[in-house]
Amino acid sequence: MTFEVISHDLAFPAFILLAALSLLRFVLYPVLLSALAKVPKAHWSCGVSSVWILWARYTNRENRTIGEAHRRYGPIVRLAPNEVSINDMESVKTVYQGGFDKHQWYSVFNNYGVPNVFCSIYAKEHSIRKRMVSHVYSKSYLHSSASLAAQADDILNTRVLPTLDTSSHEGQAHQAIDVHSFFAAAAMDFITAYTFGLQNSSNFIQQKVYHDHWLELYRSRKGYSFFSQELPMLSKLLSPIGLHLTARMEAANRELEEWCAKLCAATLSSLAMKGSKPQTPADQPVVLRALLHGLDKEERVRGKESPIFSTAISQRNLTISSELFDHILAGQETTGVALTYLSWHLSQSQDLQHQLRAELLSLTPNMRMESGKVNIPNSGQLDRLPLLHAVIIETVRLYAPAGGPEPRVTPHPSCRIGPYEIPGGVRISASAYNLHRDERHFPHAEIWDHTRWLHTDDMDEERQKEMNRQFWGFSSGGRMCLGSNFAMHEMKLLVAAIYTNYTSHIVDDEGIAPTDGYTSHPTSGQLWLRFERADLG
Numbered sequence: 117m118t119f120e121v122i123s124h125d126l127a128f129p130a131f132i133l134l135a136a137l138s139l140l141r142f143v144l145y146p147v148l149l150s151a152l153a154k155v156p157k158a159h160w161s162c163g164v165s166s167v168w169i170l171w172a173r174y175t176n177r178e179n180r181t182i183g184e185a186h187r188r189y190g191p192i193v194r195l196a197p198n199e200v201s202i203n204d205m206e207s208v209k210t211v212y213q214g215g216f217d218k219h220q221w222y223s224v225f226n227n228y229g230v231p232n233v234f235c236s237i238y239a240k241e242h243s244i245r246k247r248m249v250s251h252v253y254s255k256s257y258l259h260s261s262a263s264l265a266a267q268a269d270d271i272l273n274t275r276v277l278p279t280l281d282t283s284s285h286e287g288q289a290h291q292a293i294d295v296h297s298f299f300a301a302a303a304m305d306f307i308t309a310y311t312f313g314l315q316n317s318s319n320f321i322q323q324k325v326y327h328d329h330w331l332e333l334y335r336s337r338k339g340y341s342f343f344s345q346e347l348p349m350l351s352k353l354l355s356p357i358g359l360h361l362t363a364r365m366e367a368a369n370r371e372l373e374e375w376c377a378k379l380c381a382a383t384l385s386s387l388a389m390k391g392s393k394p395q396t397p398a399d400q401p402v403v404l405r406a407l408l409h410g411l412d413k414e415e416r417v418r419g420k421e422s423p424i425f426s427t428a429i430s431q432r433n434l435t436i437s438s439e440l441f442d443h444i445l446a447g448q449e450t451t452g453v454a455l456t457y458l459s460w461h462l463s464q465s466q467d468l469q470h471q472l473r474a475e476l477l478s479l480t481p482n483m484r485m486e487s488g489k490v491n492i493p494n495s496g497q498l499d500r501l502p503l504l505h506a507v508i509i510e511t512v513r514l515y516a517p518a519g520g521p522e523p524r525v526t527p528h529p530s531c532r533i534g535p536y537e538i539p540g541g542v543r544i545s546a547s548a549y550n551l552h553r554d555e556r557h558f559p560h561a562e563i564w565d566h567t568r569w570l571h572t573d574d575m576d577e578e579r580q581k582e583m584n585r586q587f588w589g590f591s592s593g594g595r596m597c598l599g600s601n602f603a604m605h606e607m608k609l610l611v612a613a614i615y616t617n618y619t620s621h622i623v624d625d626e627g628i629a630p631t632d633g634y635t636s637h638p639t640s641g642q643l644w645l646r647f648e649r650a651d652l653g
């Protein structure tokens with residue numbers, strides 16, 4: 117018998133066997149036998165392949181593609197052989213309040229290769245990390261923090277208002293400001309001041325050239341995370357043969373990481389110089405101190421037994437930088453984007469600005485500029501202004517700056533989602549975008565209408581509560597946004613300081629339509645407004 121004959125003889129049956137096995141594994145099993153078979157498919161191919169949803173993600177059409185699928189097939193749909201999307205609050209409660217682990221998709225947020233709160237996958241280590249810092253982000257802590265008040269005073273009076281003032285001088289042609297970049301800078305200065313203390317923080321509002329460079333690095337990370345998040349194996353396989361799908365993103369990341377590590381190091385060394393003059397409230401590095409304290413305690417109490425020992429304690433400096441870099445990244449773009457869309461809507465209605473100004477002037481003290489300065493108002497009073505709250509919350513509803521799907525993983529052995537029994541290990545997500553477009557809760561959902569959040573006679577309390585429950589701009593449950601109170605407070609301060617004293621007007625809003633992604637922003641990356649003093653406008 118020749119070699120050829122043997123191989124021919126065996127090749128055919130082997131081929132048949134392989135084909136049969138493949139059919140079973142890749143077609144029949146997922147289509148018929150998988151417990152997910154009962155879940156409506158967003159596309160005919162979703163039972164056997166991920167290509168359909170990967171393509172939507174690759175072409176930045178994920179949000180609308182999933183939204184369309186929910187409108188057609190209901191609140192629970194299958195996106196891929198092992199992936200489900202949900203779009204009702206009942207299921208959201210099960211998954212997000214139920215503490216499902218995050219999907220590996222988040223591991224790219226692993227700054228310096230060391231985990232932090234945001235990218236921790238498992239609930240146990242996540243909660244140890246989050247506990248170290250969460251108290252300094254609670255509403256009561258923020259509202260009574262002398263440090264935050266002093267930092268806000270400095271940032272508003274020496275950076276924010278002077279920038280608007282030079283752009284709005286009488287007699288001169290009004291200079292337009294790109295508020296998308298301006299608000300991102302303001303958000304960065306606020307969060308780094310609270311984290312590192314004012315003297316060791318960024319000054320992006322005034323250092324515009326460096327800020328532009330920074331933003332360019334930050335933006336170049338964006339589209340490139342597709343491969344590392346969705347196809348991590350492919351990225352790893354291709355890199356030895358010289359195809360670096362994420363090279364540009366990695367280079368930008370390294371430079372940004374170095375920038376943040378420097379801020380951390382400067383703050384750590386200024387803390388280490390004991391005996392030097394006591395720090396003013398504005399120079400207190402509130403978040404960094406809380407984190408140091410938390411790490412010390414973990415080391416003392418659990419030491420080597422700690423589930424986060426290998427990274428958090430033995431790689432202390434990297435842990436600090438990774439954690440704080442994450443807060444900074446999470447805090448700047450989201451807040452900047454929300455303020456951009458809010459100022460865009462306000463600029464379309466002088467009447468609404470007028471109403472808002474009247475409400476803001478009711479604060480005692482209010483934020484009217486006197487001899488070039490504004491006072492920082494009482495935090496509780498500021499927080500309770502209904503119109504200010506309504507315009508902000510409506511902006512976060514409609515534009516949901518972090519509005520894309522938030523992937524989690526179903527626990528083993530299985531869990532119940534609506535009428536379906538979903539096996540463990542399935543990727544499952546909801547998105548603020550689509551939850552916020554549920555017409556049952558938000559009639560005319562595509563319209564920005566702040567009045568939906570205002571108490572009126574024909575708005576019963578039950579409906580108001582229902583609407584609040586449906587609001588998901590900061591997510592919910594144990595993995596809810598760490599900085600939601602910080603973001604609300606800083607946005608309220610900025611809007612109040614600006615709109616007490618200025619009116620805003622659109623100069624150029626081309627490309628304002630939001631991009632469709634995990635985080636979104638104006639397509640053009642800019643919005644040009646003109647500010648005028650309120651008594652002149």
Ligand code: HEM
Pocket residue numbers: 233234235246307442443444446447448450451454512516517518519521522523588589590591594595596597598599600602603
């Ligand atoms: C308008 C502004 C903001 C919006 C809309 C927003 C939204 C969100 C959302 C939706 C999540 C959940 C993401 C997910 O699970 O995929 C989140 C998580 C997070 N946010 Fe924010 N955020 C904002 C501002 C901030 C600020 C100022 C900080 C600064 C500390 C911050 C820090 C974080 C962190 C650390 C997490 C992860 C929490 C965890 O996993 O336990 N965010 N944010």
Ligand SMILES: *[C@@H]1O[C@H](CO)[C@@H](O)[C@H](O)[C@H]1NC(C)=O
Pocket residue numbers: 179180181182183184549550553630631632633636
């Ligand atoms: C997100 O999806 C909704 C509905 O599914 C759509 O109306 C909205 O325009 C989308 N947003 C973006 C930025 O594409």
Ligand SMILES: *[C@@H]1O[C@H](CO)[C@@H](O)[C@H](O)[C@H]1NC(C)=O
Pocket residue numbers: 313315316382383386395399
């Ligand atoms: C950091 O802040 C301290 C005061 O808190 C200051 O003395 C020091 O010079 C600052 N370091 C840098 C690098 O700005």
Ligand SMILES: *[C@@H]1O[C@H](CO)[C@@H](O)[C@H](O)[C@H]1NC(C)=O
Pocket residue numbers: 380381382384385433
């Ligand atoms: C951590 O940072 C501090 C302050 O910059 C520095 O003095 C110390 O040597 C660093 N420790 C390690 C292990 O790198």
Ligand SMILES: *[C@@H]1O[C@H](CO)[C@@H](O)[C@H](O)[C@H]1NC(C)=O
Pocket residue numbers: 473484485616617618649650651652
């Ligand atoms: C501050 O606000 C008041 C009223 O809201 C306005 O009349 C005044 O011109 C503002 N000051 C500046 C410098 O814009």
